[in-house]
Amino acid sequence: MIVVVARVATDAARRDELVRVGNELARASRAEEGCVRYALFQATEDENAFVFVEEWESQEALDTHFGTPHLVQFMQAVPNLLVATPEVKFHTVASTVDLADPGANA
Numbered sequence: 001m002i003v004v005v006a007r008v009a010t011d012a013a014r015r016d017e018l019v020r021v022g023n024e025l026a027r028a029s030r031a032e033e034g035c036v037r038y039a040l041f042q043a044t045e046d047e048n049a050f051v052f053v054e055e056w057e058s059q060e061a062l063d064t065h066f067g068t069p070h071l072v073q074f075m076q077a078v079p080n081l082l083v084a085t086p087e088v089k090f091h092t093v094a095s096t097v098d099l100a101d102p103g104a105n106a
Contacts, residue, residue: 001036002062003091004054009084015048018081021074022050028070029054034061048083062090 010018022040029038036055043049056062065071078086 001093001096002054002056002059003093004052004056004062005089005091006052006054007087008050008052008078008082009046010048010050010081011083012048014081018050018078021077021081022052025070025074026052028068029065032061032065032068034058034064 008018019040019042026038026040029035034057036057038054039052041051041053043051054062056065
């Protein structure tokens with residue numbers, strides 16, 4: 001599984017537009033094959049700071065996502081909505097254990 005965490009910051013004047021285009025991106029991305037989860041979250045300590053969290057079944061699914069029209073459109077719109085360079089990290093997850101199954105860590 002590939003987990004993508006992208007942190008972005010905007011200002012009060014552009015906040016609503018960032019939320020709009022971010023939610024459009026998340027909605028369209030969730031319909032893609034291989035997308036496990038895609039969400040936009042607002043930081044609790046700063047109403048103009050946001051985090052996108054994406055989970056993809058495979059690198060191939062993520063690679064396909066990079067070529068979709070909705071991501072291309074978002075990438076064209078987002079530079080005008082941010083006040084700082086985004087921080088984007090890609091994490092490769094080898095296994096996942098549910099908290100409800102504590103014995104699985106043994």
